[in-house]
Amino acid sequence: KLQALLFDVDGTLADTExxxxxxxxxxxxxxxxLDWSWDEGxxxxxxxxxxxxxxxxxxxxxxxxxFEKPENFDDFVKGLHESxxxxxxxxxxxxxxxxxxxxxxxxxxxxxxGMRMAVVxxxxxxxxxxxxxxxxxxxxxxxxxxxxxGDIVPAKKPxxxxxxxxxxxxNLTPEDAIAFEDSSNGIQSSAAANLKTIVTINEYTKDDDxxxxxxxxxxxxxxxxxxxxxxxxxFG
Ligand code: XBP
Ligand code: MG
Numbered sequence: 306k307l308q309a310l311l312f313d314v315d316g317t318l319a320d321t322e323x324x325x326x327x328x329x330x331x332x333x334x335x336x337x338x339l340d341w342s343w344d345e346g347x348x349x350x351x352x353x354x355x356x357x358x359x360x361x362x363x364x365x366x367x368x369x370x371x372f373e374k375p376e377n378f379d380d381f382v383k384g385l386h387e388s389x390x391x392x393x394x395x396x397x398x399x400x401x402x403x404x405x406x407x408x409x410x411x412x413x414x415x416x417x418x419g420m421r422m423a424v425v426x427x428x429x430x431x432x433x434x435x436x437x438x439x440x441x442x443x444x445x446x447x448x449x450x451x452x453x454x455g456d457i458v459p460a461k462k463p464x465x466x467x468x469x470x471x472x473x474x475x476n477l478t479p480e481d482a483i484a485f486e487d488s489s490n491g492i493q494s495s496a497a498a499n500l501k502t503i504v505t506i507n508e509y510t511k512d513d514d515x516x517x518x519x520x521x522x523x524x525x526x527x528x529x530x531x532x533x534x535x536x537x538x539x540f541g
Contacts, residue, residue, distance in 0.1 A: 309421040309482040311471060311500065312412075314454075315428055316487035316507050319402050319436060322352065323509070326428075329393035330357070333385055336392075341369065349509050355427040355490050356461045358386045390429050397435035404440045405505065407525025407532070412441065416448055423451040425471045425484070425495075427461040430454045451475055463493035468500060489513035506535065 327348045334341040354363040437445045458466035484495035484502040488510040495502045496517040504518040520537030
């Protein structure tokens with residue numbers, strides 16, 4: 306019997322990448338006096354790598370090789386990323402990003418039905434708190450039994466480690482739970498952890514490979530705004 310819902314955050318609960326994370330990275334770059342600027346197209350390519358610190362390194366390795374790395378490069382990346390997190394949580398507190406269609410309804414109905422819930426994401430824990438508080442309310446983080454996030458495991462998605470960690474914390478096997486994801490990196494992670502996965506696509510991920518998904522939907526749906534089944538088993 307299904308016991309738990311495991312939610313990815315970025316792209317799944319809310320479209321945080323283009324107008325949230327990307328904007329916050331650019332604010333941090335400007336604040337640090339760097340002339341780097343990540344436009345929407347470049348950011349789509351940078352999403353190949355999950356995790357903000359990892360993404361900054363990837364950018365320098367692949368897209369800005371002329372940049373002369375400072376001696377204490379690890380600290381430099383860490384500091385830049387901390388600044389990005391500050392800008393990002395500020396944007397969330399200002400309510401800049403709403404939840405995706407159907408997400409609030411799904412979470413509230415699951416909660417009323419006594420379903421166990423967890424967050425399983427590569428983003429920084431403070432970002433999860435900021436999004437949940439600004440959208441579902443001040444105590445909504447407590448609706449989730451486990452917040453599996455950020456650097457809790459060293460190998461981020463597409464590695465399955467963060468899902469393994471969450472399942473272990475909840476004392477569940479993969480058969481007891483279902484994952485919600487929006488991206489190729491996300492479903493590679495959940496599928497490698499043997500979880501059934503429901504995918505809701507977004508602009509950045511609509512052409513990703515979702516052959517491992519139970520179903521692929523455009524969004525979670527609302528009364529009067531039903532989702533479209535894009536692939537997978539028919540159900541209803
Ligand atoms: C989300 C991400 C994150 C955010 C940045 O992937 O890739 O890295 O873009 O977060 P997923 P931080 O939805 O698969 O979890 O800067 O806090 O690392
Ligand atoms: Mg995601």
